[in-house]
Amino acid sequence: MVAINIDRFVKRYGALEVVHDISFDIEEGEFLVLVGPSGCGKSTILRMVAGLEEISGGELRMQGVRVNELSPKERQVAMVFQDYALYPHMSVEQNIGFSLELARVPKAEREAQVKRVADILQIGHLLERRPRELSGGQRQRVAIGRAMVRKPQLFLFDEPLSNLDAKLRAEMRGQIKRLHQTLKTTSMYVTHDQLEAMTLADRIICLFDGHIAQMGTPHDLFDRPANVFVAEFIGSPTMNIVPITASKAEGRTVLTLAGGGEVSLPDGTALPSLTNDGNVLAGIRPEHLSDTPTPGATARIEGVIDMLEPLGSDILVTMQVGGATLTARCTDKGQFQAGQNLTLHFDPARLHLFDSKTQMRLG
Amino acid sequence: MRRLNPAAILMLVPTHLLLLVVIALPSIYVFWLSLNESTYGSDLTFVGLDNYVTVLTSSYFWRAALNTLIVVNAVVYIELLIAIGMAALFLGGVRYPKIMFAIVLMPYAISEVVGVLVWKIMLNSGSGVLARTIESLGFGMFNWSVSPPLALSVVTLISIWHHLPFTFLLIYAGMLAIPKSLYEAARIDGATPWQEFWRITLPLTIPAILISLIFRFVFAFRLFSEVWLLTAGGPARLTEVLAVYLYQSGFKYGEFGTASATGWLMVIGSLGVASIYLWAMHRRMLKGND
Incomplete structure (x- = not known):
């Protein structure tokens, strides 16, 4: 079943068009990765889906319903940011529970839900700490926890691992993959790292200069690149x-x-x-x-x-x-x-x- | 302990010498003066703490202290509220931001004396443009010069007008330092603009607020030119503030001893206020709150 339709997306900043007429679907439970070099428009598309950027042209449908005009909250999406965007003045518990607090979920239930998420992510012992007292990997987990607790229709990841060192990146990549296999929440993941794209994706969309260069499974892109750009971008060392x-x-x-x-x-x-x-x-x-x-x-x-x-x-x-x-x-x-x-x-x-x-x- | 290297000490010497000459030595001398009776053309006579007793038993001193307390608190807190509101407005985006920014900063570029005198002309009962506007709106004669509460309100207004840019700048800079992604995360978490302000902007601006409070309390405590140029402390010394009281005793009545004692009492007073906020800041730092 199709969960998300992205229909002829266009993004303009004044006269400058950065995303040109892009269409694709995301299946229910699918892990879709948008990959491409910086400036290719991948983050912009993600932010248009999140509701953080206005959609200049085209339509976004979730479960068949147009949501262009809805706020991020009403779209029921959760997002993990590149710099984690944890609230520095709140404890881990408050960070994870903030959306529930805003939704006026009673305290006892809120605490139970935060604990459930913290246990899955193995950060239960950190709930009292502030973000600055955490390591990069722990912060990343708190950011994922904050997204998970909302039980979203769609998970959005904006280069979530690029601030981590190589070892931690590999570890967190595994965690995200396992988490998706457990939760099966529809996910859209943006990265410039082709290795992350290959290892995580059910399907990859490779973007170049605001256009789709190729869309397909990791094997499709690796074995039958549609053009020189994809051929050179996917695979390391380069073709x-x-x-x-x-x-x-x-x-x-x-x-x-x-x-x-x-x-x-x-x-x-x-x-x-x-x-x-x-x-x-x-x-x-x-x-x-x-x-x-x-x-x-x-x-x-x-x-x-x-x-x-x-x-x-x-x-x-x-x-x-x-x-x-x-x-x-x-x-x-x-x-x-x-x-x-x-x-x-x-x-x-x-x-x-x-x-x-x-x-x-x-x- | 890290040892300072000699070259570093050498480079610090000029500044320290300057501070010693213009601040430390005069302060010590003023303290010595405050323990003596002294006026024009006479030698110092040591009187111990007599000058402090004189000042602390003077009803004019207490009147000035009360006026200072009221005006300083009104100035600092009203100014802070306006500055926070304006900074939040600028953060949310205003039309023609550069022009607006220049307009907001302008009072700070105007000389204090000129600013006060222009206000005084505009508020001149019967002829000033503001006074006549108030009168024509049916509020009666705007005769602030005979009403101490009204006069002190005018002092407060001018003081806020003049120093608002300073407080605004500190707080706006503090707000600008908050990462944009926090607001985006809050929007995705479902926060309304009002909740964003209360739950994100304000708590993260507290360090800037504390710093501006310390600066402004210390500055405001020295409040002088507004009062001196508007009322000179009158009528009947009812609108005097501490700096005016000090000036009067030193330069009008020639009592250098009591003026010096007043000076030291003012230092102690402003340090007392500042230390409350310094302590609050220190506590936040220890808690790891920034």
């Missing part, structure tokens, strides 16, 4: 994208790199129909390049190792190939040295091709 010319020689397809390097494709590799006389952009993810031939038909590419970045069990190998730079993620067995010649292998099915002008996916 290798190089301009190539594809041509047929003696019935075989040959990909020529800008600097003259060639990629041999195995016999029978089917490429999508190409545009611009075969001058296209080719993309391959670092983890799909390997220094050892894998079983089956693989493509090969030869070059010289330029730089090595060990990651522990893996190593990032940057290689110069006929004018292009490619990064491969390989298993580190101490076999690499800078300046050494190297042949990388890949499954041609992992190759992504994009139109060099429109930057859109081919095939």
Whole structure:
């Protein structure tokens, strides 16, 4: 069942339009992540849904009913802010219970509800403390508790983990995921971190410059990016994208790199129909390049190792190939040295091709 | 204990010397004067605490102290309320904010003496524009110069007008420092604008309010030019405030000893008031409330 319809959203600040005609639905219980670089409009869309920004054009429907004109409270949404936005002069208990107090919920019931939420989030022992006496992770939990206690129709998260250090971020990410699996509240989550998007989302909307670049499951975006922007944005390290010319020689397809390097494709590799006389952009993810031939038909590419970045069990190998730079993620067995010649292998099915002008996916 | 390094001490010396010369030494000398009988052309005669007894048994002193107490409290609290209201208004957004801001700050840029004299002309019974407006509205003759309560009300009004920008600035700055996201969180929690003000803005502005109270009590305690220029303490010394009483005894009656004693009593009085608020601030800090 569709819980939220976002129908042709437009946001203008004076003459400047920052969100252009965006439409999507959120299913009941779904965890939807809006991801994109800063300035792409993701937070603006979230704030329009929250009721903190006016909707310049389009309609917001919750359970089928138009809510454009309703206040944030009437929309029954709860929000977790990037800077937590905890009330510094109130205790944890007062922070979590503030919405109930404003709604004139009797004290005993309020206390019971605050306690229930605090127990779920394991902050029951902190109820008397002030926000300044809490660590970043504890503050984050209080902020989530404040949102939970209202039993909202929709949870909104505005980059809630970006103020935490890497370790705590991973931990809180897990907590949010577990919480959603337990509560199953419809959620909309904004982040610039593609890893957060991939790990948390049922569905991702990748935004670029106020437009939807692609919408789909994390697998859709990772395996079949719709354009160069999504291909480069999703996945770490970033996908290798190089301009190539594809041509047929003696019935075989040959990909020529800008600097003259060639990629041999195995016999029978089917490429999508190409545009611009075969001058296209080719993309391959670092983890799909390997220094050892894998079983089956693989493509090969030869070059010289330029730089090595060990990651522990893996190593990032940057290689110069006929004018292009490619990064491969390989298993580190101490076999690499800078300046050494190297042949990388890949499954041609992992190759992504994009139109060099429109930057859109081919095939 | 951290040891100060010699270079730091050296750099602090000029300021401390200046404070010593213009504040500490005169204060000590005035204290010494307050223990002596002294007037023009005569040597000091040590009289112990006699001057304090004279001052504390003078009905004029108590009248001035009472006037000061009433005017200072009226000025400080009315001014505070108006400043909070205006700051909240500015925080909510006003039209033409820069022009409005300039208008609000303007009284502070006007010399105190000039300001008081202009008010005096405008309030001049029978000819002043304000006095005549009041009279034409049917309130009768606006003859504040013969009515001590009315005169002190005028003093209060002018004092508030002149110092409001200072209090407003402190409080407005305090309100501006409150993060916007707190208001957004409160709106999502279901707070009305009125509840936002009471539950978010006001509690978080208390440190700024305490600071402005301390400053304003200490300033207001020295209230002089408004009274001196409007009534000079009259009629019959009924509108005197402490600073005017001090001036009268020192420079009109030439009693430097009692004037000095009054000065020290004023210092003790304003320190007493300030210390209440300082204590409140200190307690908030200890509680970790900011």
